[in-house]
């Protein structure tokens with residue numbers, strides 16, 4: 001469903017800080033896949049999302065989404081099909097609007113934002129059902145401002161809002177990293193349930209190796225802008241946290257060796 | 265005393281229209297728009313010229329609103345399309361409008377409109393009323409007109425802010441990222457909000473000019489601060505009225521602001537100090553509004569204040 005081919009991306013071109021992140025990035029995301037992505041800080045995971053979503057433009061390469069080249073489509077048009085949840089729970093919701101108002105807007109994604117009433121009373125029951133499924137009691141707080149909710153509640157709401165209108169692709173960028181372990185687990189469960197029920201193709205970045213192994217059906221590891229590991233099905237299933245740590249260590253060792261070769 | 269009260273009320277209401285305009289940018293879009301300093305007198309001068317030429321009051325009001333829309337469009341264009349910072353875009357439009365306002369008034373910096381009918385002129389129907397009633401009607405007529413205008417404007421704004429488009433404007437100030445996530449072009453939303461705000465500001469300029477029966481190019485200088493002071497006063501001093509709509513709060517804030525200014529003048533402070541007084545009121549209101557400072561200032565007093 002999504003194919004990135006020969007992606008190149010440099011930052012600070014023409015300055016002494018020029019930094020080539022991707023040299024030739026290729027990946028094919030298939031319909032219905034649930035991919036987890038790991039990699040050390042700065043390895044290019046978020047930039048990968050930024051390029052898919054249109055926040056950043058690649059210097060070279062093509063982005064085929066359902067057969068259409070979307071490389072030049074602006075971010076807001078892409079987000080009608082590609083939903084995103086960020087690490088920061090504040091990014092997915094509007095704090096001064098109520099839960100009901102937030103959901104009403106999310107429900108209207110891809111339709112016209114005109115002079116009809118923002119909240120459609122007929123939908124309240126539907127929203128209550130969706131909220132009930134979160135098991136956070138939010139259905140009782142429809143008229144509370146979202147700014148008064150906890151980080152975990154806001155993140156659950158962000159997730160619901162991102163999937164309220166079925167997206168074709170869901171990008172989750174460390175969306176549980178800012179939460180306490182218990183809430184984080186809750187959000188992961190919720191994620192798995194929503195993704196399964198709505199059958200959404202999903203890519204999830206996480207720093208939690210166990211999570212990366214437990215969740216999803218394909219695992220990708222980024223290192224310095226390259227995909228150094230890409231396992232799915234049985235191969236992924238057999239993988240253990242120790243294997244991943246060993247892989248990280250080997251890569252880091254190689255870096256040190258390279259560095260010492262260059263410096264030496 | 266009564267005429268003092270009426271004057272405070274009238275000015276508070278006329279500038280209350282401005283406060284609603286400023287609310288839209290500062291509070292709702294989170295866009296510090298300085299172009300209002302140009303669009304307010306733009307509205308005044310357009311209304312003055314139309315009234316002098318054709319004497320058509322609705323046309324005067326309508327064209328000043330349109331003029332304001334244009335000013336907002338320009339600010340939005342500079343900011344969204346040419347990527348100029350929000351403050352600078354406003355300053356540029358405000359500066360440019362100074363010359364345009366002069367041009368519209370045929371290079372005159374002021375226009376008296378003493379001899380034409382305005383929206384505050386009582387029609388001849390008043391002569392059919394009994395003598396003692398006449399006096400009262402004439403006295404209160406401007407206040408009634410202003411009240412009607414502000415109530416209609418407030419209701420329209422309240423309605424608008426509850427529509428899908430209105431929600432989108434609110435989200436623009438609240439969480440710009442979400443506007444994009446909803447699949448909408450945030451640039452367009454900003455331009456629309458700026459147009460609306462400047463349109464209303466110009467409308468306010470047209471009303472104030474008719475109240476003074478005089479256009480002066482300096483009408484607009486520092487008017488942003490006046491509008492903002494009303495917004496801040498309204499939302500901080502009256503903010504405890506949680507169920508009141510922001511449109512109500514800022515109009516009351518505008519009346520409060522006029523009251524403070526009038527009291528300051530009544531205390532024989534020289535009018536040349538007006539701007540300084542405005543700044544001081546503004547700072548006071550901001551401090552009152554500041555959650556971190558307030559406990560220190562009110563230490564030992566009612567904690568719920």
Ligand SMILES: Nc1ncnc2c1ncn2[C@@H]1O[C@H](COP(=O)(O)OP(=O)(O)OP(=O)(O)O)[C@@H](O)[C@H]1O
Nearest residue numbers: 011012019021039040041042043044045046047048
């Ligand atoms: N907009 C940008 N401007 C300049 N450099 C950038 C930009 N975005 C990313 N980079 C650089 O690209 C590299 C990869 O960043 P990216 O955010 O994709 O890493 P990441 O894998 O998401 O890391 P983390 O785990 O810390 O979130 C970093 O070196 C970063 O400095």
Ligand SMILES: [Mg+2]
Nearest residue numbers: 045046047173
């Ligand atoms: Mg990242």
